[in-house]
Amino acid sequence: MEALSRAWRSDFSWSFRHSPVAIISLGVVLLLVLSALLAPWVAPHNPFDPASLNLMNGFTRPMEPNAFTQEIFWLGTDDQGRDVFSTILYGMRISLFVGFTAVLFALILGVTLGLIAGYAGGWTETTIMRVADVQLTFPAILVAMLIFGIAKGITPVDMRDEMAIWVLIIAIGLSDWVQFARVVRGATLVEKNKEYVQAARLIGRKPGAIMLRHILPNVMSPVLVIATISLALAIIAEATLSFLGVGAPPTQPSLGTLIRIGQGYLFSGEWWIILFPAITLLALALSVNLLGDWLRDALNPKLR
Amino acid sequence: MLAFTLQRVFQSIVVLLVVGLVAFSMFRFVGDPIDNMLGQERTDADIERLRGELGLDQPFPIQYGKFLKNAVQGNFGISYRQARPVSTILAERAPATLELAAVSGLFAIFFGVGLGVFTAIRRDGFAANAIMTISLLGVSLPTFLIGILLIYVFAVELGWLPSFGRGDTVKIGGWSTGFLTASGLKAIILPAITLGLYQMTLIMRLVRSEMLEVLRADYIRFARARGLKERAINFRHALKNTLVPVITVTGLQLGAIIAFAIITETVFQWPGVGLLFINAIQFVDIPVMAAYLMLISVMFVGINLIVDLLYFSIDPRLRIDRSAAEG
Amino acid sequence: MVEPVLSVRGLTVEIPTRHSVLRPVDTVSFDIAAGEILGVVGESGAGKSMTGNAVIGLLDRPAHIAGGEIWLNGERIDQLKGDALRQVRGKHIGMVFQDPLTSLNPLLTIGQQLVETIQVHLDVSGAEAKNRAVNSLNEVGIPAAAERIDAYPHQFSGGMRQRVVIALALCAEPSLIIADEPTTALDVSVQAQIIALLKRLCHERGTAVMLITHDMGVIAEAADRVAVMYAGRMAELGPAREVLTKPAHPYTVGLMGSTPLASAGKERLNQIEGSMPRLDELQPGCAFSPRCPYAQHKCRIEPRPTLEAHEGRAACWLAGEVAE
Numbered sequence: 001m002e003a004l005s006r007a008w009r010s011d012f013s014w015s016f017r018h019s020p021v022a023i024i025s026l027g028v029v030l031l032l033v034l035s036a037l038l039a040p041w042v043a044p045h046n047p048f049d050p051a052s053l054n055l056m057n058g059f060t061r062p063m064e065p066n067a068f069t070q071e072i073f074w075l076g077t078d079d080q081g082r083d084v085f086s087t088i089l090y091g092m093r094i095s096l097f098v099g100f101t102a103v104l105f106a107l108i109l110g111v112t113l114g115l116i117a118g119y120a121g122g123w124t125e126t127t128i129m130r131v132a133d134v135q136l137t138f139p140a141i142l143v144a145m146l147i148f149g150i151a152k153g154i155t156p157v158d159m160r161d162e163m164a165i166w167v168l169i170i171a172i173g174l175s176d177w178v179q180f181a182r183v184v185r186g187a188t189l190v191e192k193n194k195e196y197v198q199a200a201r202l203i204g205r206k207p208g209a210i211m212l213r214h215i216l217p218n219v220m221s222p223v224l225v226i227a228t229i230s231l232a233l234a235i236i237a238e239a240t241l242s243f244l245g246v247g248a249p250p251t252q253p254s255l256g257t258l259i260r261i262g263q264g265y266l267f268s269g270e271w272w273i274i275l276f277p278a279i280t281l282l283a284l285a286l287s288v289n290l291l292g293d294w295l296r297d298a299l300n301p302k303l304r
Numbered sequence: 305m306l307a308f309t310l311q312r313v314f315q316s317i318v319v320l321l322v323v324g325l326v327a328f329s330m331f332r333f334v335g336d337p338i339d340n341m342l343g344q345e346r347t348d349a350d351i352e353r354l355r356g357e358l359g360l361d362q363p364f365p366i367q368y369g370k371f372l373k374n375a376v377q378g379n380f381g382i383s384y385r386q387a388r389p390v391s392t393i394l395a396e397r398a399p400a401t402l403e404l405a406a407v408s409g410l411f412a413i414f415f416g417v418g419l420g421v422f423t424a425i426r427r428d429g430f431a432a433n434a435i436m437t438i439s440l441l442g443v444s445l446p447t448f449l450i451g452i453l454l455i456y457v458f459a460v461e462l463g464w465l466p467s468f469g470r471g472d473t474v475k476i477g478g479w480s481t482g483f484l485t486a487s488g489l490k491a492i493i494l495p496a497i498t499l500g501l502y503q504m505t506l507i508m509r510l511v512r513s514e515m516l517e518v519l520r521a522d523y524i525r526f527a528r529a530r531g532l533k534e535r536a537i538n539f540r541h542a543l544k545n546t547l548v549p550v551i552t553v554t555g556l557q558l559g560a561i562i563a564f565a566i567i568t569e570t571v572f573q574w575p576g577v578g579l580l581f582i583n584a585i586q587f588v589d590i591p592v593m594a595a596y597l598m599l600i601s602v603m604f605v606g607i608n609l610i611v612d613l614l615y616f617s618i619d620p621r622l623r624i625d626r627s628a629a630e631g
Numbered sequence: 632m633v634e635p636v637l638s639v640r641g642l643t644v645e646i647p648t649r650h651s652v653l654r655p656v657d658t659v660s661f662d663i664a665a666g667e668i669l670g671v672v673g674e675s676g677a678g679k680s681m682t683g684n685a686v687i688g689l690l691d692r693p694a695h696i697a698g699g700e701i702w703l704n705g706e707r708i709d710q711l712k713g714d715a716l717r718q719v720r721g722k723h724i725g726m727v728f729q730d731p732l733t734s735l736n737p738l739l740t741i742g743q744q745l746v747e748t749i750q751v752h753l754d755v756s757g758a759e760a761k762n763r764a765v766n767s768l769n770e771v772g773i774p775a776a777a778e779r780i781d782a783y784p785h786q787f788s789g790g791m792r793q794r795v796v797i798a799l800a801l802c803a804e805p806s807l808i809i810a811d812e813p814t815t816a817l818d819v820s821v822q823a824q825i826i827a828l829l830k831r832l833c834h835e836r837g838t839a840v841m842l843i844t845h846d847m848g849v850i851a852e853a854a855d856r857v858a859v860m861y862a863g864r865m866a867e868l869g870p871a872r873e874v875l876t877k878p879a880h881p882y883t884v885g886l887m888g889s890t891p892l893a894s895a896g897k898e899r900l901n902q903i904e905g906s907m908p909r910l911d912e913l914q915p916g917c918a919f920s921p922r923c924p925y926a927q928h929k930c931r932i933e934p935r936p937t938l939e940a941h942e943g944r945a946a947c948w949l950a951g952e953v954a955e
Contacts, residue, residue: 134319137604142563149585149593153334236446243448244570246585263452263571266460267467278449286444522733529687529728530748530799531721540747544738620783621737 015298022294028287036092043086076272094254099235105173110180118188132178140175147171161249221299228292255281316605323601327594328371380595401576408500416504420511451498451571468573499568503557514546555611559604635662636839641699653910657863663839670854678863683809722752725800729812731792735784742780752803767798790821862918867945880945
């Protein structure tokens, strides 16, 4: 109780309660994440269960009964008769899963490499930071595409669809570790010269482990901010790759895949197949982005 | 300045060698080139012969050296999928991408700088505020959605512009251009806007913030106090001083335009190297991927180099000046 | 009496804020005659620079002239706008800023900056403008002016740059120069040269000068007359010798006391207790009264007398009694 009321009274909480943008963004994010998590219970249909699909339901308009089956779908159906609403919920699961996991991967990789670079110094540091510099020269999406292509080449042909999601996660994660590494390396360099590290070294303790305990709390806020903004970027990157056909496989469509499918029906007038996934993607990316912006301002007033 | 240039060139070469190593490793280790080149009916003798021909039995550094030598000569091997030399395919596709990148780059610079200056000068105006708000939304929209939106409005609903392809092209030497036909010009409008919009927004916001900064500078006050005309102050004095940071970002953005062309080319089925690259990834066509990687790296590194050297022509303080050395 | 070049009457500048309206310049009046240097002194925030900016029409929003009149050569200029105002700047009033390092555009040669200024005000050919530019550089003492005209600002030292700035301010031959702390950013050794240069040029050409400074040494060196400002108001105005030797306003007395030059020989510097009040914290009565050692009850309740543009008076109820 005590901790809770202290948290409520903190600057951070105050700043949140006084930012309508942050409140709405968090609301949208929570709503979308929850509905994605609960998709199997919330969605009226399971779009990936072939048994539940009826081709007769194809191209049903939103909120209008299907001509043959008289079924009503809130957001209409696609060419296969899949309920668009359910497909969005399931697609969002893929998008969010890839986004979160890729950022987590980038975070662990970046923090580790940043720590090593800052602590070890010398050529280890030079190598890591040079690689980071070179990678920064190229847009992340290009790096991700390339890694995706290479990984696809390494995977045996019959496992490609199965592995595609993981390949996607690795590709996006690898394209995004640099920011984390830079922040953590900077903090490590500062910490390295403090007395307790020198002391630990003198008495023969492993300073690395001790440092880790001191550095991580220090870099928590910037890492959290980078992670949030990275999440928005990762979600967009995933959608872009899947839209380009080099991401999520057709058997596990993400929001990007749905938009890719929907683009084919723009000219024939089936606008709902593309519109609703696109709006969902926008809402997701925008609210995570705004949340990240707010977080950056709230955690680091100096940067404003 | 010479020392600086040499250092930059050296750094660029190092970056290219590293990228070359990545490309070579893809070539060499991703999938077995022998597997890819020989069909199902192959003998051990065939494999040995091809291995010898490709130099795959030689030590790694020598193979890498050969790869680089070939790459410099524009020889990237044979596309697995099209069974034609990669260099030929790239040469066919390059004009489409370069024309698209050039038009969207010009679009981004022209409107980015123009709107940036406008929003800085009319800082509190309604139009300037509206532009800034819209631009915020533009930054968070994924490129492919912008493309689809434009297709929907201008191709599907209004029917003014084509939704895919390059229109008619004319061959001049080895270069196929869409600039000389009406349908070619119409076809490039939507893709160029899609590709340039994000960069335009970035440039606009940057020019605006730099302009606002510079307009507060003492020498602008002094220029006002000398009774110079507003136009001379805004463009001759203020804009020129914003150019150094703007050129940095713009230069890097031009590189990004070529990379992001992949997305736009897919949306509009624009027959350039980006679309080629996406297809190469889908079909794991390693030689095409490696060649694209090398090509785009050369462009990136080249643009970075040019940007660095451009500073000198804009900012006299960076030049080693003889008069100061003498005086 | 010869008509003054610049005549300021009851000039008031206001800055509206959320809570109140600030008056950084409050009913200020003064004249400057041709060839005369008026030194304007005061602490930072006293309204000196704001007065100079108001005269040349360079107030930054939301500051604006809220009252009074400014006359230049018999023409009223405080209500000019747009092109008319632009033509006064540079052509009739030249301005010299504090920091020569930042006053010049780093990306244009000094020749380009001079020529554009000359051509915007005088109807001369490019060659003639360049000729004049070289001449004006010669006049301010830039050696080898003809060669150095194509040099960039960063190729000059601070003192040389301030000479270039002065050349720029004078190149269209204005009748008034406003020099806002022209020596503050310079080395002490260069300060005297710049002051001497300003003095010489203005006496030669008969240019009126408004010399804004917080440095009593500069005033003693250059000014013919002195205006002392405090909290946006004119505290004392008079011939330099009189104000410096027989200050009439208690603030001027304090100011003299705290200046090393003026108090040379004394045991220690007298400091004025406290600091200048913020503009939003002004009390009724004389603004200096909280710090004034001579303040009486009257000073704290009644608005102090407004100082007219005539000479030798202090805006103080006790004026004249203090000095003795």
